[in-house]
Amino acid sequence: DTEVTQTPKHLVMGMTNKKSLKCEQHMGHRAMYWYKQKAKKPPELMFVYSYEKLSINESVPSRFSPECPNSSLLNLHLHALQPEDSALYLCASSQRDINEKLFFGSGTQLSVL
Amino acid sequence: SQKIEQNSEALNIQEGKTATLTCNYTNYSPAYLQWYRQDPGRGPVFLLLIRENEKEKRKERLKVTFDTTLKQSLFHITASQPADSATYLCALEGDKIIFGKGTRLHILP
Numbered sequence: 001d002t003e004v005t006q007t008p009k010h011l012v013m014g015m016t017n018k019k020s021l022k023c024e025q026h027m028g029h030r031a032m033y034w035y036k037q038k039a040k041k042p043p044e045l046m047f048v049y050s051y052e053k054l055s056i057n058e059s060v061p062s063r064f065s066p067e068c069p070n071s072s073l074l075n076l077h078l079h080a081l082q083p084e085d086s087a088l089y090l091c092a093s094s095q096r097d098i099n100e101k102l103f104f105g106s107g108t109q110l111s112v113l
Numbered sequence: 114s115q116k117i118e119q120n121s122e123a124l125n126i127q128e129g130k131t132a133t134l135t136c137n138y139t140n141y142s143p144a145y146l147q148w149y150r151q152d153p154g155r156g157p158v159f160l161l162l163i164r165e166n167e168k169e170k171r172k173e174r175l176k177v178t179f180d181t182t183l184k185q186s187l188f189h190i191t192a193s194q195p196a197d198s199a200t201y202l203c204a205l206e207g208d209k210i211i212f213g214k215g216t217r218l219h220i221l222p
Contacts, residue, residue, distance in 0.1 A: 004156075042202060042212035043157065056209060090156045097208045101147070105154030 006105035023074040023091030119213040136203030
């Protein structure tokens with residue numbers, strides 16, 4: 001299994017809602033990432049987990065809250081988002097070394113109304 | 114600050130020809146550089162990684178070069194096909210990965 005699975009594929013939420021994005025990989029990878037990508041822009045790093053511990057937080061607003069329950073799962077909890085947070089949210093994983101050969105999921109297309 | 118540039122936002126190439134994409138960087142000396150392919154609405158797919166001590170790397174119809182003096186990487190697709198049409202992202206290694214803005218490649222039949 002060489003896939004990173006993200007759910008849901010699409011999400012529409014209001015600014016007062018609470019929702020979660022989920023990511024799963026069964027490749028035994030020990031680093032997992034959340035990226036945000038706006039249309040026609042490169043992916044921007046949000047968070048990195050290495051061996052289930054948060055190692056990088058790119059000064060992301062607290063309305064985004066990551067969680068890594070175990071080595072295969074990564075969640076992104078969303079609360080009180082703004083319309084400008086609408087974007088494609090990508091999860092990725094890599095085997096051991098951070099930043100080498102990232103495997104990306106297909107992403108969650110998020111619209112905040 | 115570190116900067117990475119892919120100097121063609123879009124590139125049109127005739128089917129069967131070689132497509133060459135350029136990635137330049139400044140203010141950094143990465144230990145390696147990566148190339149990814151991204152299709153619309155999908156996540157990037159890893160293609161190749163080249164290390165600073167490697168001049169060239171090949172994978173099927175793909176070839177990547179890495180010139181640390183020029184601070185440049187070239188990405189070649191030989192015998193290009195319409196299915197190669199996608200956005201290609203260059204990515205620099207560092208304390209975090211920095212992605213270039215990408216080049217949208219269109220292979221014309």
